[in-house]
Amino acid sequence: MxxxxxxxxxxxxxxxxxxxxxxxxxxxxxxxxxxxxxxxxxxxxxxxxxxxxxxxxxxxxxxxxxxxxxxxxxxxxxxxxxxxxxxxxxxxxxxxxxxxxxxxxxxxxxxxxxxxxxxxxPVVLGFNRRFDPHFAALRARVRAGEIGRLEHLAITSRDPEPAPGEYIAVSGGIFRDMTIHDFDMARAFLPDIVEVTAVGFSQFSDVIKSHGDYDAAVVTMRAAGGESVVITNSRHSAYGYDQRLEAFGPDGLLQVDNVADDIVRASTQTLASAGSPFQRFFLERYKAAYSLELAAFVATVRGEDAGSPDFEDGRAALLLADAATRSAAEGRAIAVDLS
Amino acid sequence: MxxxxxxxxxxxxxxxxxxxxxxxxxxxxxxxxxxxxxxxxxxxxxxxxxxxxxxxxxxxxxxxxxxxxxxxxxxxxxxxxxxxxxxxxxxxxxxxxxxxxxxxxxxxxxxxxxxxxxxxxPVVLGFNRRFDPHFAALRARVRAGEIGRLEHLAITSRDPEPAPGEYIAVSGGIFRDMTIHDFDMARAFLPDIVEVTAVGFSQFSDVIKSHGDYDAAVVTMRAAGGESVVITNSRHSAYGYDQRLEAFGPDGLLQVDNVADDIVRASTQTLASAGSPFQRFFLERYKAAYSLELAAFVATVRGEDAGSPDFEDGRAALLLADAATRSAAEGRAIAVDLS
Amino acid sequence: MxxxxxxxxxxxxxxxxxxxxxxxxxxxxxxxxxxxxxxxxxxxxxxxxxxxxxxxxxxxxxxxxxxxxxxxxxxxxxxxxxxxxxxxxxxxxxxxxxxxxxxxxxxxxxxxxxxxxxxxxPVVLGFNRRFDPHFAALRARVRAGEIGRLEHLAITSRDPEPAPGEYIAVSGGIFRDMTIHDFDMARAFLPDIVEVTAVGFSQFSDVIKSHGDYDAAVVTMRAAGGESVVITNSRHSAYGYDQRLEAFGPDGLLQVDNVADDIVRASTQTLASAGSPFQRFFLERYKAAYSLELAAFVATVRGEDAGSPDFEDGRAALLLADAATRSAAEGRAIAVDLS
Amino acid sequence: MxxxxxxxxxxxxxxxxxxxxxxxxxxxxxxxxxxxxxxxxxxxxxxxxxxxxxxxxxxxxxxxxxxxxxxxxxxxxxxxxxxxxxxxxxxxxxxxxxxxxxxxxxxxxxxxxxxxxxxxxPVVLGFNRRFDPHFAALRARVRAGEIGRLEHLAITSRDPEPAPGEYIAVSGGIFRDMTIHDFDMARAFLPDIVEVTAVGFSQFSDVIKSHGDYDAAVVTMRAAGGESVVITNSRHSAYGYDQRLEAFGPDGLLQVDNVADDIVRASTQTLASAGSPFQRFFLERYKAAYSLELAAFVATVRGEDAGSPDFEDGRAALLLADAATRSAAEGRAIAVDLS
CATH class of the missing domain: 3.40.50.720 (NAD(P)-binding Rossmann-like Domain)
Structure with missing residues (x-):
């Protein structure tokens, strides 16, 4: 309190x-x-x-x-x-x-x-997911060495449904609009990304395709120490906001699954131990994260080191989005320099 | 908001x-x-x-x-x-x-x-667990008929560690002090309990035993419609506050397991998909419940039907605790009349 | 192999x-x-x-x-x-x-x-559940001291649906026919049961009631060291054969949930991480147990100590069933002497 | 039987x-x-x-x-x-x-x-994983339309530890030796792969690196209908054989997690609901799959359509491995033609 x-x-x-x-x-x-x-x-x-x-x-x-x-x-x-x-x-x-x-x-x-x-x-960027308690707990345990040196990070990120066409048109494309959060999440673990390989897909939305954009994507990144990151995106998800994270190292695996409003589980004739539906979108899923983001910003303003992402983090995420955009278009790995 | x-x-x-x-x-x-x-x-x-x-x-x-x-x-x-x-x-x-x-x-x-x-x-009793979001969600689904008519309710309730001896001495005994919350939880589903059969145990605490009290108990209750309730209590629990609930009916089973601060899961050489430790005690576990209890009280004061337990609920829980105390002492089922 | x-x-x-x-x-x-x-x-x-x-x-x-x-x-x-x-x-x-x-x-x-x-x-009794790999693994861990001294054992056992009326008529009642397996399971952990308190219920079957039998029951037992056992039975279960076990001690909790044929989990708009339905009845659930029971019997015949339950185990389970029958009828705890 | x-x-x-x-x-x-x-x-x-x-x-x-x-x-x-x-x-x-x-x-x-x-x-290839009951159950549900049209497949595959250097030297590289199983698994869902983008990593083994091989890899593939596949590999895994699968479509997500020998879960002061360790390697994990593979081969020999992968499947997996090898070496997407 x-x-x-x-x-x-x-x-x-x-x-x-x-x-x-x-x-x-x-x-x-x-x-x-x-x-x-x-x-x-x-x-x-x-x-x-x-x-x-x-x-x-x-x-x-x-x-x-x-x-x-x-x-x-x-x-x-x-x-x-x-x-x-x-x-x-x-x-x-x-x-x-x-x-x-x-x-x-x-x-x-x-x-x-x-x-x-x-x-x-202080110039702080609104990468609220860094403050999600579940992701933050996972990150703290990686930093504490629980799985040894981080080798691989897997980020799954799917929106419940695509934004309207008029929004897509000015969004800058899936990598700059949606994956940018995942680029920052990757950098919260591995700040020094050196290579981006992205593949874009058109799987379900003619509207998005008509704007020359992808509705799904897979991005593989290499960090300076040889670590790997894979980001999986889709612009739709029937089961709600799909926001998962896993970190792999020589000593084990840490995972965060999706979140539901309650932990009631149901068993019936057709299913067993079924959880309540996952939270629908970012307002529910990241409610605590927004509050903690603000608290960290206040602390940053007051001179504390509160872990708020800054202008350079915002710029780095955009550089990675640009690299992914080029990679997907040209079908090749793109070296990046975030320094 | x-x-x-x-x-x-x-x-x-x-x-x-x-x-x-x-x-x-x-x-x-x-x-x-x-x-x-x-x-x-x-x-x-x-x-x-x-x-x-x-x-x-x-x-x-x-x-x-x-x-x-x-x-x-x-x-x-x-x-x-x-x-x-x-x-x-x-x-x-x-x-x-x-x-x-x-x-x-x-x-x-x-x-x-x-x-x-x-x-x-309005006289409202502080049975905060009725307002726990997980238990409340389970209860709402029972009322909505998801498992058919409720036949059996299982309540597991263990404290992380016993209260000090001086507290035990004036507590009124495990049934009046600890199980009383579970009696009320049972009545939140099945208000009209008609019979109580309790068995008390001395499993680990000589202090509690020296006060003539039990450190563990199992209570079986019969409700007016023939429904069954079983409450399992212990005054200690290594893994934190053990507060579980399950409801059984002809169409299925609904369960609420214990709660952790985050949903990180870890897999290592010796264990798989291990969750973070459960919350330690009631201040953590029922934090939301206390807020919602207050909100319901405010609504009750303002004339709404907010589901706040009242004086009669407090009296009924005490009657059940008294019956359990007698049942455990006498080794027999005790009929109760809560009207 | x-x-x-x-x-x-x-x-x-x-x-x-x-x-x-x-x-x-x-x-x-x-x-x-x-x-x-x-x-x-x-x-x-x-x-x-x-x-x-x-x-x-x-x-x-x-x-x-x-x-x-x-x-x-x-x-x-x-x-x-x-x-x-x-x-x-x-x-x-x-x-x-x-x-x-x-x-x-x-x-x-x-x-x-x-x-x-x-x-x-050798006279070996067919208490096949002792050989179920999951229950056996839990028991081995209790014996290895993982949770400290065993304090409480909870056995949940529900059949998918009641046997026909003509079978019920000659079954000897729920405690001798159905709970008898649970009495033996309890004794696999705590052989020396000293007191039985049973409560019988009529929850859904007029046929069973017409035979003077219960369709659901809760049995609380006390073992010689003050340990507690609670058995929860029902003659029906929409979600399949409900066969669960949990063991509690000062150092923790060990649990075995129900079993499905596969571990596929599904997330959709209405549910999350739902498992496949639990196995339907004993032929599926205890298939491995029957094979292992036979293998143990062969080993017993060959002179090894293979853990097969014997005539005395069969007799003890029946004594507990008799005590439960009396307890439920008379509404009081029944002392038993299994020696 | x-x-x-x-x-x-x-x-x-x-x-x-x-x-x-x-x-x-x-x-x-x-x-x-x-x-x-x-x-x-x-x-x-x-x-x-x-x-x-x-x-x-x-x-x-x-x-x-x-x-x-x-x-x-x-x-x-x-x-x-x-x-x-x-x-x-x-x-x-x-x-x-x-x-x-x-x-x-x-x-x-x-x-x-x-x-x-x-x-x-009949010439049948030993891609035993197709016969794993869990993966087969997931595949059957995808084919039955439970998640709608398959859009994305995620295959995680990590060995518990690397093979010896002398084996690595003649293995043909990670893609031909290890990922080849994953290529076939991908084709069990999406036979017509048209593009392969692979990224190789050297994360922990100097021995493997000295052979010019990768000890970890991420492969992204595009199928003819625009579907995406991502394969994540590592040559080591502290928590056992990491063999997971998930299938995503417009109507939901189906997942298979790793497998343990039993379903006992433990809760202690430091962890909650921890499962038993995952199975160590393929002999344990795919024991049933090998038997079912043989049964299918027998059925194939007897003229039934038993789903056994054939020579063409073996060739296709090798073509994908070759493409991945080139893709990782050249840093670009490789088009493939499996016809």
Whole structure:
């Protein structure tokens, strides 16, 4: 039972869409955070948000960043706005938690990279899965040496159903939009990836195919120490959000299976010890992770080493996505340099 | 993500020991509740509590119950005080959530029974396990008819380790102190128990034996429709808090196993798919249940039918504990009448 | 892969009904056994059996026992014939494996007891479950001390569906007919049971009730060292043959769940990691156990200590069944003396 | 309980090493097969084998194939002899079950391909895993449409420990020696593979690396309908033989985990519901599969369609291994044509 801090951080939330609502709720539920400003170009969204969680509404993100009573910023607006908002936060010296990806275009990312690196202002990327308690527990045990040196990491990641065609059209492709989370998860274990081999598939969606995108993919990666990573993706999954992880080493295997709301098991004439259905999508599956991500961001702002992924992590994930995109298109392994 | 209610209930917490702290934290974490008064005859405990969670401290429970700014009371003080505090709440018309048991002596319970029944003031008993999400999910599925008519209920309940001898001495015995939770769980499925057959065992603790008490027990009960219940208890468990439930009917079996903090599984040279250790005791295992118990109490106070166990449930559990105590002593089945 | 022995034992099989067929198949599949004679008062049954597995047919069990070319006997005829056939085998000095129970009447059992005890001829009882590889593995681990001293044993045993009314009528009641296997399983762990408390239930079958019998039961037993045993029975089970076991001690818990034909697990929109249905009944569930029971009997005949349950085990199980019958009828604990 | 056939097939076993012993035992245990001749250039091995299982010994495989009293041949001799022995069997019109691979050199395979295809003599390849009851059950459910059209197949295959260096030196490399089983398993679901992308790793064995071979690999394949397959290999595994399979389709997921000798689960202070260790290697894991493989071969010889993999399956697996070898060496996807 954590005690409330005497001085919660005052947040500006930029973007009040679906993911913005997740952050607004996390802020409201945190004893260390309070929503000071909600901002959306669609100002009614911001107003509805502050109606629920308190604070004031605005449609001007730069004003929100610059406000005297804002201690930290969460960027949950559309991807194309991320780079400029990060830059504004860094210039204003306001710590920022930005949703992934930084941008779909690595040149735009690199354009602000030096400025971010030169600054001491925390720039944290929203790779929430690092904070999932199950994955974090597995990672802690790998680090504690339970399976010896990590040799192989297997990440399975399937969405319950594909995003609409209009979203797919601007998503940057499966590797930049969906696999990017898995690239970061891989790097949470093996930061120094040196080679990417990706194979894309069109298995069920003519819509996705019509956008020149894949609806399933397998990515094999090589890390600097010779470790292997395999990522398996699909844009649909009848049994809910498929988010599994396994780590293999000379001394054993650690696994995290999917999660259900409860642990009731049923046995009937046709099945045995059947679990309840897995959680449907990221709002359920990563509810705790979003809260812990925010708590880590607060700790990072306060100067602790809380394991928050940073700008360089965001850039690395995008580099891997770019490499995977090329690999799948050209049918060959792509060497990468994340340094 | 529930929204905060415009007018949270203002609570007086009577008793600020271990279980009182659980309630204080639940109140603090609830958007629908606020701690107004903390009361303890050991007033430093009350003061420490309000130092953390807010409110004012007192050593006078009757003053707390009578205070104008108190909307509801939680009784978490020692068992011998429960009856009087319940009576004071009922007389003051203040809704009360009282920890189990009402009392160890059924005559004291019955002495206030008519007054409680004649009053419309909610008197809720702290049988928190009814609100555990896993048990509640199982119960909902039984009620939905998934296994047909319930025929058999098996409750396994083992504490990680025995309470100290001085506690055992005044506990009322294993049936009134420990099994009482299981009696209530049984009644959550099968309210109308008609017969109790209990067997007590002395398996490991000379201390418990020296107090004339059992350290393990098996209780078989018959419900009015011929249904069977078996409760298995032990005062110790190396693998943590053993809290399992299974329900059997003509169409199948529903089970809830123990709970771990995470779902990581490990395979090594000596074991396969081993789960993380089960949660240690009730503070971990029933954390969610305590919050949901409070939420249900708030709803009950507001006039909803929220499934909170009431005074009659507390009395019935004690009657079953008394019957079990006699049954184990006399080596015979005891008929009970809970009406 | 066991090698065939140079001289397989030549068997007479007395009784060629359902359980006789199981034994005939076990003999045929064993490299150490050969079917020499099949006997049934319904001689066509014996003839069909030897038509499949070889040997000669007869309707005279005493001639079969006395035959020069018979090394060992399996008694699979109706229960009322068991005592006489065991006695004939003992008198002829022919080792015998007799299906449970020895008889439904303890006085008939005791009438031959001295003769059996005075003889060196092996008399083995068909408590096949002792040889189930899963239960045997659990037992070996208990004996190896993995959970410390055994404190509690829980046996769940449910048939998929009740036997026909005409069988129930002559079965001797649930405790002598069905629970008797569980009594023996309990004694495989805790031979010295000192007290039996049984509760019988009528939950679903008017036919069984009309025969004055129970269709479900819970039996609690106390062993000489204060250990507890609980047996849970039902005459039906939608999810197949429910045969579970758990052993509890100060250092942990060992469990055997039900068995399916394969370990495929399925996840769909409505369920997660569902196993294949459990095996339907004893022919499937205890197939390996019957073979291992026969192998142990052969080893016993050859003078090894192979763990075969003997006449005294058969008698003890019946004594426990008698005590349970009385306990359920009289609603009180019954002390037993198995010595 | 299958009945013995009146006329068992008389087998010549060519090669009496480790895998030859597996087949000798399967033949001995089968009611439909008898060992007539055991052949080994190291004739003492053949003599020891017939000493155990019966039949006569020889060092001349061609004489064994040509013998009048031989109905079928099992080739379990070293890989370089396979092609000639298959050819001799085909010329003699004697059905043959040949261990994998046909050869390490596709040109030698193709040299006899026309002769095999022109003949009606059954040539069956020893891909025993197709007959594993768990994998076969999963495959049957995929074929029955339980998950809809198969979209993705994941095969995990790790040996408990690497073969000795001298074996590695002549093994043909990980893809031809180890992955070849997985290629065949993939084709049991998706026969028409069109593209192979393999990545090899050196993770733990300097010996294997010194032979220019990989000790771990990930292979991604594309089937003609756009389906994906991913194979994960390692030459070591602390937790035993890692042989897992999962099939994914629009309606769900089917999985087979590793297998232990028993289903006992243990819970202690440090772990929960831990299974017994997984089976150590192929002799344990695929014991049933070898018997079922032989039964299917007998059925194939008798003219039934028993699902035995044939010469073309053996050739296809080698083509995929060759493609994987090239893919890993060249860092690019390799198109394959298995027709």
């Amino acid at each position: 954590t005690l409330p801090s005497p001085t919660p951080l005052r947040f500006a939330l930029l973007g009040t869409g679906r993911i913005g609502q997740v952050h607004a709720a996390s802020v409201a539920a945190s004893p260390d955070a309070v929503l000071q400003v909600a901002c959306d170009t669609f100002v009614e969204g911001a107003e509805r948000t502050v109606g629920v969680y308190g604070g004031r509404a605005t449609s001007d993100p730069l004003a929100a960043i610059a406000a005297d009573d804002v201690d930290a910023v969460i960027v949950a607006s559309p991807t194309p706005t991320h780079v400029d908002l990060i830059e504004a936060c860094v210039e204003a010296g306001v710590p920022v938690l930005c949703e992934k990806p930084i941008d779909l275009d690595i040149t735009r990312v690199d354009a602000v990279r030096d400025k971010v690196r030169a600054s001491s202002t | 529930t929204l905060p209610s415009p007018t949270p209930l203002r609570f007086a917490l009577l008793g600020t020991g271990r279980i009182g702290q659980v309630h204080a934290a639940s109140v603090a974490a609830s958007p629908d509740a606020v701690l107004q008064v903390a009361c303890d005859t050991f007033v430093e405990g009350a003061e420490r509590t309000v130092g953390v969670y807010g409110g004012r401290a007192t050593s006078d429970p009757l003053a707390a119950i009578a205070a104008d700014d108190v909307d509801a009371v939680i009784v978490a003080s020692p068992t011998p005080t429960h009856v009087d505090l319940i009576e004071a709440c009922v007389e003051a018309g203040v809704p009360v959530l009282c920890e189990k048991p009402i009392d160890l002596d059924i005559t004291r319970v019955d002495a206030v029974r008519d007054k409680v029944r004649a009053s419309s003031t | 066991t090698l065939p022995s140079p001289t397989p034992l030549r068997f007479a099989l007395l009784g060629t009904g359902r359980i006789g067929q199981v034994h005939a198949a076990s003999v045929a599949a064993s490299p150490d056994a050969v079917l020499q004679v099949a006997c049934d008062t319904f001689v066509e049954g014996a003839e069909r059996t030897v038509g499949v597995y070889g040997g000669r047919a007869t309707s005279d069990p005493l001639a079969a026992i006395a035959a020069d070319d018979v090394d060992a006997v399996i008694v699979a005829s109706p229960t009322p014939t068991h005592v006489d056939l065991i006695e004939a085998c003992v008198e002829a000095g022919v080792p015998v494996l007799c299906e449970k129970p020895i008889d439904l009447d303890i006085t008939r059992v005791d009438a031959v007891r001295d003769k059996v005890r005075a003889s060196s001829t | 299958t009945l013995p056939s009146p006329t068992p097939l008389r087998f010549a076993l060519l090669g009496t090493g480790r895998i030859g012993q597996v087949h000798a035992a399967s033949v001995a245990a089968s009611p439909d097969a008898v060992l007539q001749v055991a052949c080994d250039t190291f004739v003492e091995g053949a003599e020891r084998t017939v000493g155990v299982y019966g039949g006569r010994a020889t060092s001349d495989p061609l004489a064994a194939i040509a013998a009048d009293d031989v109905d079928a041949v099992i080739v379990a001799s070293p890989t370089p002899t396979h092609v000639d022995l298959i050819e001799a069997c085909v010329e003699a019109g004697v059905p043959v079950l040949c261990e994998k691979p046909i050869d390490l050199d596709i040109t030698r395979v193709d040299a006899v391909r026309d002769k095999v295809r022109a003949s009606s003599t």
